[in-house]
Amino acid sequence: MSYNLLKGKKGIIFGALDERSIAWRTALRCHEEGAELVLSNAPVAMRMGEINKLAEIVNAPVIACDVSSNEDVTNLITKTMEHFGGGVDFILHSIGMSINVRKGKHYTEIDYGFNAKSLDISAMSLHRVLATAMKLDAINDWGSVVALTYIAAQRVFPDYNEMADAKALLESVSRSFGYHYGVKKHVRVNTISQSPVKTTAGSGVKGFDGFLEYAEKMSPLGNASADDCANYCVMMFSDMTKMVTMQNLFHDGGFSFTGVTEAVINKM
Numbered sequence: 001m002s003y004n005l006l007k008g009k010k011g012i013i014f015g016a017l018d019e020r021s022i023a024w025r026t027a028l029r030c031h032e033e034g035a036e037l038v039l040s041n042a043p044v045a046m047r048m049g050e051i052n053k054l055a056e057i058v059n060a061p062v063i064a065c066d067v068s069s070n071e072d073v074t075n076l077i078t079k080t081m082e083h084f085g086g087g088v089d090f091i092l093h094s095i096g097m098s099i100n101v102r103k104g105k106h107y108t109e110i111d112y113g114f115n116a117k118s119l120d121i122s123a124m125s126l127h128r129v130l131a132t133a134m135k136l137d138a139i140n141d142w143g144s145v146v147a148l149t150y151i152a153a154q155r156v157f158p159d160y161n162e163m164a165d166a167k168a169l170l171e172s173v174s175r176s177f178g179y180h181y182g183v184k185k186h187v188r189v190n191t192i193s194q195s196p197v198k199t200t201a202g203s204g205v206k207g208f209d210g211f212l213e214y215a216e217k218m219s220p221l222g223n224a225s226a227d228d229c230a231n232y233c234v235m236m237f238s239d240m241t242k243m244v245t246m247q248n249l250f251h252d253g254g255f256s257f258t259g260v261t262e263a264v265i266n267k268m
């Protein structure tokens, strides 16, 4: 059902790889709610071609951008402003990549070169996008930026590896930049800390299926799905949440504040 919550709003959605992606689900919901979109992903992800299916459904151009490249980010933001004839009202940062996980390196033995790249893609890219947008005045007054994160930034999930550090950095950038963009242009910046979801990035975590089931049993409402997350993003991009900024918002069916559940005890 559509409530026209984003009617007249324009936004950039990063990170739709395939139809399981949280960004994909969010693009569909934003479109249903009346937003006009630009879609973006890394050139390597584009080659898989799936994003063009989404682009057709939501009637949006696709602009390639490796978020670790200043040049790519500047090009994306410039082309987006040309496309819309002005700035955007919202941005979804739905990007994660751990090179050490990919290479099978244990947290205690990570390669620091890979680590620098992982932190750059997964966390500092939010800074790069915001700094470029600020320089080009690409986000309209009272705009809203959301980045997706995970509770491993606060608590230890051993197999989440260096991504735990990346998410802690991402949340910090969101707060720090949220301050500066808020003062300058009333732009709000938040992170949504989402339940586990079986996507390409999610499945990269070792033992993901067992972990998904554990989270389900540890959450009074169960795990929040990618579609639930899309609804929350719509709310965060809408004018209903104008005064919310610099927050890490848990969207996890209650997992983050649950000590233990009967379902977990019964399993012991």
Ligand SMILES: NC(=O)c1ccc[n+]([C@@H]2O[C@H](COP(=O)([O-])OP(=O)(O)OC[C@H]3O[C@@H](n4cnc5c(N)ncnc54)[C@H](O)[C@@H]3O)[C@@H](O)[C@H]2O)c1
Pocket: 014, 015, 016, 017, 018, 020, 021, 022, 023, 041, 042, 045, 065, 066, 067, 068, 093, 094, 095, 096, 097, 121, 148, 149, 150, 193, 194, 195, 196, 197, 198, 199, 200, 201, 202, 203
């Ligand atoms: N799936 C989960 O369990 C879960 C839980 C909490 C948070 N998150 C976060 O949600 C976000 C989206 O992940 P997802 O689960 O939808 O998986 P996904 O694999 O569908 O999305 C990750 C995206 O990051 C993109 N990406 C990687 N390197 C890039 C680069 N250099 N430049 C531009 N884009 C790049 C990929 O192409 C992909 O589209 C990530 O930040 C992830 O950490 C996921």
